[in-house]
Amino acid sequence: MMARPVSPALKDNEGYLRALIEQALAEDIGPGDITSEAIVSPEQRSQAYILAKEQGVVAGLPVACLVFQSADPRITWAAAVEDGAQVQPGDRLATLAGPARGLLAGERLALNFLQRLSGIATLTARYVAAVAGTKAVILDTRKTTPTLRFLEKYAVRAGGGQNHRFGLYDMVLIKDNHIRVAGSIKGAIERAKLQLDRRFPIEVEASTLAEVREAVAAGADRILLDNMSLSQMREAVGLAAGRAKLEASGRMTLERVRRVAETGVDYISVGALTHSAPALDISMEIE
DSSP states (O other), X not given: OOOOOOOHHHHTTHHHHHHHHHHHHHHHHTTOOHHHHHHSOTTOXXXXXXXXXXXXXXXXXXXXXXXXXXXXXXXXXXXXXXXXXXXXXXXXXXXXXXXXHHHHHHHHHHHHHHHHHHHHHHHHHHHHHHTTTSSOEEEOOSOOOTTOHHHHHHHHHHXXXXXXXXXXXXXXXXXXXXXXXXXXXXXXXXXXXXXXXXXXXXXXXXXXXXXXXXXXXXXXXXXXXXXXXXXXXXXXXXXXXXXXXXXXXXXXXXXXXXXXXXXXXXXXXXXXXXXXXXXXXXXXXXX
């Protein structure tokens, strides 16, 4: 069996992944896996498989592969599906073989990544399905686990969503506190345009229709409709009239998101994708 290579979406960040995994393995193993060292012979080899135990969308298989090969480079890995695949209970996601101690040492960390990322991908896919047939795009937010943002946003893409800005460096998002400091939406946008070149899109948070009007008039590229009612969102779509993209945010439950999409907004950002997604049940079984 050949090891599965890191997917193209993760390849450019392989250094970050390896450093993250080494730190996580050190946290888990410490000076040694005393259980396996007491019970399992260093020469013993085993085969195992990764098993889905509930329906969902898988994400993080290349990361799990790196975990096992960091635990012991002699471990081989063969994925049965790719990230983004819909899986059912009982589906085998990957098979692996190698020194039993290495398999046992990598098991928990590999599953932690797989369960977390697959949970995000699964929840994202549910939101994407809920707005199917509308023009609304499901976005994530910066409400991510510190140091895991890249992986969690990768999982959102595996589930069919798209990424909002990655950090404070790749998009201007003028929020309520920025507006208070600047004195007005118009003033904040003017300062941003004066200081930055146009490769950075400018988004402004608006909680009232008057603020939407001000943001449109000042030339915002995108307006974040913060916790607005459905009727306010529909009116905001009319006010913008295509001059700015509109992003709905706040209280975006699966039960509500379809009605939000039908107001005509362009984007819907959902913090729950990364801060509240339940882990997908996945296990490793030794054969």
